[in-house]
Amino acid sequence: MGFPDAQKLLENTRREVNAGESFFEFRLDYLPAPEQGLAVIRKFLAGHPDGCILATCRRHQNHGKFNGSVEDQIRILDAALDAGARAVDIEIESAENAVSRLETLRGKGMLLLSYHNYDGTPSPEAVLRRMVRIPADGYKIVTTARKPSDNSRILALTKSHSRTPLIVLAMGETGFPTRVLSTAWGGMFTYAAPNSAEGTASGQVSARVLRHLYRAEKFSRAAKIYGVIADPVRHSISPAVHNRAFQAHRIDAVYLPFLVQPAQLKDFFILAESLPVAGFSVTIPHKQKIIRYLDAVDPLARRIGAVNTVWKKAGKWRGGNTDADAVTIPLARKLRLSKSSVLVVGNGGAARSAAYALIGSGAKVSIVGRNPDRVRSLARACGAESLLREQLNGRKFDALVHATPLGMFPHPEACFFPDSIPAELVFDMVYNPLETTLLRHAALQGSTVISGLQMFLEQASRQFEIWTGGSAPRSVMERAAIEALAPAC
Numbered sequence: 079m080g081f082p083d084a085q086k087l088l089e090n091t092r093r094e095v096n097a098g099e100s101f102f103e104f105r106l107d108y109l110p111a112p113e114q115g116l117a118v119i120r121k122f123l124a125g126h127p128d129g130c131i132l133a134t135c136r137r138h139q140n141h142g143k144f145n146g147s148v149e150d151q152i153r154i155l156d157a158a159l160d161a162g163a164r165a166v167d168i169e170i171e172s173a174e175n176a177v178s179r180l181e182t183l184r185g186k187g188m189l190l191l192s193y194h195n196y197d198g199t200p201s202p203e204a205v206l207r208r209m210v211r212i213p214a215d216g217y218k219i220v221t222t223a224r225k226p227s228d229n230s231r232i233l234a235l236t237k238s239h240s241r242t243p244l245i246v247l248a249m250g251e252t253g254f255p256t257r258v259l260s261t262a263w264g265g266m267f268t269y270a271a272p273n274s275a276e277g278t279a280s281g282q283v284s285a286r287v288l289r290h291l292y293r294a295e296k297f298s299r300a301a302k303i304y305g306v307i308a309d310p311v312r313h314s315i316s317p318a319v320h321n322r323a324f325q326a327h328r329i330d331a332v333y334l335p336f337l338v339q340p341a342q343l344k345d346f347f348i349l350a351e352s353l354p355v356a357g358f359s360v361t362i363p364h365k366q367k368i369i370r371y372l373d374a375v376d377p378l379a380r381r382i383g384a385v386n387t388v389w390k391k392a393g394k395w396r397g398g399n400t401d402a403d404a405v406t407i408p409l410a411r412k413l414r415l416s417k418s419s420v421l422v423v424g425n426g427g428a429a430r431s432a433a434y435a436l437i438g439s440g441a442k443v444s445i446v447g448r449n450p451d452r453v454r455s456l457a458r459a460c461g462a463e464s465l466l467r468e469q470l471n472g473r474k475f476d477a478l479v480h481a482t483p484l485g486m487f488p489h490p491e492a493c494f495f496p497d498s499i500p501a502e503l504v505f506d507m508v509y510n511p512l513e514t515t516l517l518r519h520a521a522l523q524g525s526t527v528i529s530g531l532q533m534f535l536e537q538a539s540r541q542f543e544i545w546t547g548g549s550a551p552r553s554v555m556e557r558a559a560i561e562a563l564a565p566a567c
Contacts, residue, residue, distance in 0.1 A: 079272050080105035084114040090274055091122050091129075097273050099285055100128060104163070106135040107144035112154045119161040132190070133158035134167040141196060148172045152179050159186040165215070167192050173212050180212065190245070192218040199228040199248060202235050210242065216266055218245040220279075223253030225345045226338055230352035232256055236264035245269075249280045251312060252337045255305075257281065258292045259332075259353075262299050291321055297332045304545060305334040306359040307346060307368075312337075313487045313510050316359055316538065318562035319555045323542050326551040331356075338364065347371055347395075357389035357545045359538075360397075362483060365427025372397040382434045383459070384427035387541050398544065401428060402435035404536035405479060405505075408528050409436075412503055413476055416440030421470075421501060422462070423494050424481035425452035428507055432479045433460045446470060447482065448494075470500055477503040485514040498523060509534045512563045531559060 079094075079102055081087040087109070091102055104119065106112035112135050119131055135154045136142025144151060155166040165188035173180060173191050183189050191214040193205050199221035209217045221232055232248050233256055245266050248256045260268045270285040288294045306316045312335070320333035338346045340363055350358070360368050365384040369375055372385065373394035379385045385397035409415060418441050422433050425447040433456060436443050443462040447453040450466060457464035465473075478501035484492040486508045493515040504520035509530030517527045539550035 079103060080108035082108055082110065084109055084118050087115065088118045088121055090272055091118075092125070093274050094272055094285070095126055095129065097286065099273075100126075101130045101132070101267070103132045103134055103167070103269070104158075105143075106133055106154060106158065107137070107142045112144060112146075113157070116157055116161045119158060119163055123162040130165075131158075131163040132165040132167060133163040134192075136167075136169055137172060140169045140171050141194060142169075148175050149179075152176055152183070156183060156186070159183065164188060165190055167218065169194065170209055170212075173214075177212055180214075184213070184215065188215040190214060190216040190218055193220065195221045196249070198222055198224050199231055202232050202246070203238075206235060206239065206242070206244075216243040216245060218247075220245075220247045220249060221253075222280075223248035223250050223256070225342050226252065226336060227345050227348040227352070229253060229255050229259075230349045233259060233263050234352070236260070240264055251281055254281050254283070255334045255336065257283070258288065258294050258334060259303075261294060262297055262301065264299070268294065291318060292332060292334075293321065293325065297330055300330065302329075302331040302356040303334065303353050304331060304357050304359075305336045305355065306361060307336045307338040307343075307364055308361045309337060309339050309363060311335040314361070315510060315534075315559055315562040319534075319538055319558045320542065322558035323551050323555050326554045327546070327548060329546060340364075340367075343367060343371060355390070357387070357541075359541060360386050360388060362426070362428075366430070369397065371395065378402060378434075382430050384430045386427070386431070386537065387544060389545055399431055400537040400540040400544075401431035401533070402438075403540065404533040405432045405435045405507075406439050407536055408532040409477060409479075409503070409505060410439070412526060412528065418442070418476040419444070420477045420479060421446065421465075421473075421475040422479045422481060423447060425449050425456050426481070429481035430456060430460070432481050432507070433457075433462055436479070437461055444473075444475070473500050475501045477501055477505060480504070480506045480508065480516055483508070485511075485516055487511060491515060493519065495519065499525060501525060503528070505533075506530050507533055509559075510563055512560075531556075531563070535559060 106115040135144050135151050137144050167190040170193045232246050235246050257268050270288045271282040273284045273286045306314050317333050324331045368385050374396045376398040379399035386401050387398045420436050420441045420443050422445045445453050445457045445462050446465045454464045484494050487510045490511050499520050503526045505528040506514050506516050507530045508514050520527050542550040
């Protein structure tokens with residue numbers, strides 16, 4: 079916890095105690111004078127003697143805020159132990175310049191040595207060899223993940239050095255999986271942001287999210303790992319929905335968001351094999367390119383040319399497409415597809431799934447999008463009519479299926495149709511926000527609307543069933559989705 083005011087540090091710590099937390103890192107270097115934190119430690123422990131405090135006073139040379147010398151740093155940490163802190167964290171750069179003073183600290187509490195790399199993930203083994211030259215009660219190695227496989231490289235330390243007390247993490251959104259998995263893999267503890275304030279490192283989420291959404295303390299080292307690969311991935315509600323479903327069925331599993339940039343698909347499979355990952359959802363921008371990395375693809379997904387669901391079976395990666403039924407099932411509740419004209423907006427993986435599914439159901443399909451060449455290519459492949467945007471003037475369709483990212487969080491104001499929408503029924507695949515600009519405009523003009531949430535729940539339920547072999551707890555998943563979307567609505 080890092081606050082620039084001693085009173086705020088105390089107030090927020092007490093607030094976290096009321097939320098059920100008991101272990102805190104005090105970043106003394108965030109205070110105008112780190113010594114102010116000593117009184118906070120005493121006051122807090124006077125009212126909460128069971129609380130556990132780890133005191134840190136990181137120097138500015140090592141990305142902290144303390145401008146004093148190494149000698150001053152050690153003096154402050156020593157005083158923090160005298161005030162009641164149970165452990166102190168000192169960066170390896172300081173420790174190497176004051177080895178003789180460290181045993182004094184160890185005599186009063188736990189000593190953690192820490193290494194931080196804000197640029198990337200160098201050889202974790204080499205870093206650990208450097209650190210264990212100095213005796214300590216724990217070794218914290220924190221790097222920055224630049225690609226998915228950096229997660230497995232840093233987590234592998236806990237397996238290869240199981241007798242060494244380690245805390246291992248990778249910072250950044252790409253490194254988020256390490257924050258969830260590290261303790262199950264043998265790490266001493268992990269780091270989270272306060273529930274009431276922002277964290278002190280990139281990629282931190284609140285303690286409440288780690289405990290209740292990801293159940294970081296509940297799943298075992300043998301838990302099956304699932305997730306979603308996307309770029310961006312932060313907006314996805316899939317972790318909230320699938321983790322709640324696993325919890326409802328008491329399945330030892332966890333579902334994680336994996337940030338995978340367009341050029342990192344091959345690298346993601348290095349991570350997937352090493353964790354190992356049992357299955358994952360695929361969304362923008364990977365639904366088409368993922369096929370080249372799979373051992374087997376279901377006939378429907380092969381015909382569509384897009385995969386949104388991957389699973390491991392008999393040592394082989396298999397892909398399928400649950401988007402197709404998730405488009406036709408909600409539409410079929412509103413109209414007879416075999417007698418309907420449908421306009422599909424888009425030309426990516428989601429649009430391909432929609433177009434093939436609708437044509438397979440007997441609908442007359444037209445396609446429009448922002449890339450005319452790709453629209454024509456998709457229309458030729460599936461037997462649909464291709465249209466330019468200006469050709470929509472005067473046209474009317476029984477239904478419209480919007481399959482582009484326009485209007486998706488964090489840019490909810492975007493909309494493909496600035497004026498009237500040429501359909502009596504409008505189905506938006508975008509589910510975040512729950513009511514998109516497109517759906518709002520459609521409702522105002524009197525059209526019937528179907529939110530992307532209905533499609534999301536259909537395809538997510540089918541994914542759950544493919545991965546687990548059991549029936550999906552649909553009502554549980556729907557409640558979790560609505561709760562996850564509530565802040566953005």
